[in-house]
Amino acid sequence: MKKSQMSNRILRSLSYQDFALLAPYLEEVELxxxxxxxxxxxxxxxxxxxxSGIGAVLSVLPDGKKAEAGMFGSEGFVPTSTIIGDTLVPYLIEMQVAGRGHRIPVERMRAVNNSSATMQVPFIKFMHVFAVQVAYTALANAKFQVEKRLARWILMCQDRLTADQLEITHEYIAFLLGVRRPSVTTALHILEGLKLIRSNRGTIIVINRKGLERFAAGCYGLPEREFERLLGAGANDKP
Known part of the structure; x- marks a missing residue:
């Protein structure tokens, strides 16, 4: 298994020496x-x-109601709390769009981390970046209208799928955004009217990425720039 063959950006951000310590224990899995x-x-x-694929960190109430707190894909790893030695989380982490990936037992990950002084650095950087994303999700939910939140969510999905076409139903978007389905339908019509997307049953097609970014009006962009600053190409990708 070679580092250059990995699509996961955290694994690619490791030094070649640290990746070599981790690689023997990575198990390929369907997600x-x-x-x-x-x-x-x-x-x-x-x-x-x-x-590949998209996952979500979901806050869960005692009565079973859920809301998306954060999104992840090939840019990251989960659960992030394992890097600080924790073995429990109070939330649900699950895949939303099917993909593939690698996994390593928590105890083995801890042992590998302890064998290198530099191994944890990219993981801790990602924990910071993910915290920034969650903070901006809270900001978007509190201060932005549904259509702008939807624009942000579509952009975040496109970042992780690297495709213009997203296969997801109105019902599931409503669940993830924590709004009623009619609100999603109205928001999609607004984005379509501005010629930013096309929406069919179970499908959203992005037709104007730059326009969608402008429409999101600041609730998209800063977490993404923070990732590129700390973990983007060249940040820690040395032979």
């Missing part, structure tokens, strides 16, 4: 839609590095 990576207050078994 189907709704695959539970971690459940609330359940002992964590693996650290996951998606190569």
């Amino acid at each position: 189907p839609s709704r695959y539970p990576i971690a459940r609330p207050d359940t002992l964590l078994e693996y650290v996951y590095f998606p190569e």
Whole structure:
């Protein structure tokens, strides 16, 4: 397994020496839609590095209601708390769009981390970047209208799928955004009217990426720039 063959950007950001320590223990896995990576207050078994697909960190109420707190894909790893030695999380982590990836047992990950003084640096940087994303999700939910939140969410999905076409239903968008389905339908019509997207049953096609970014009006962009600053091409990718 070669570092250059990895699509996961955290794995690619490791030095060649650190990747060589980790690679023998990485297991390739399928990550189907709704695959539970971690459940609330359940002992964590693996650290996951998606190569494709999209996952979500979901806050869960005692009555079962859920809301998306953060999104991840091939740019990151989950659960992030394993890097600081934790073995439980209070939220649900699951795949939303099917993909593939690699995983490593938590205990093995801890042992590998302890064998290198530099291994943890990219992981801790990602924890910071993910915290920035969650903060901007809270800002978007509190201060932005549904159509701007939807624009941000579409952009974030496109970043992780690297495709113009997103396969997802109105019902599921409503669930992730924490709004009613009619609100999603109205927001999609607004974005279509501005010729930013096309929306069919279960499909959203981005037709004007730059326009969508401008429409998001600041609730998209800063977390993405923070990732590129700390973990983007050249940040730690040395032979």
